[in-house]
Amino acid sequence: MSFIDKKVSDKRAIVILAKSGIQVSEEEANIILDFLYLVAKNYNKPEEDKEAESLRRNRTLEKRP
Structure with missing residues (x-):
């Protein structure tokens, strides 16, 4: 399988x-x-x-005193 638009080279992956x-x-x-x-x-x-x-609503509720 070959991906044309790879943004990470094999050599960079080896270093990482x-x-x-x-x-x-x-x-x-x-x-x-x-x-x-x-x-x-x-x-x-x-x-x-x-x-x-839902996450925004729950986070807002937690901040209220």
Whole structure:
């Protein structure tokens, strides 16, 4: 699977993972990035209108004395 508009290169992913102590090859980094892009592409955002309004109302109620 190949994503044309990748914003993170394989080498950058290797550096980021190395900072967390995870050593991966360029091929493994490519597989990880493909997986993450696939998850992000298929992620369905929750309906913000009902959920956001409920959260705003609850947060406002908590601040009142």
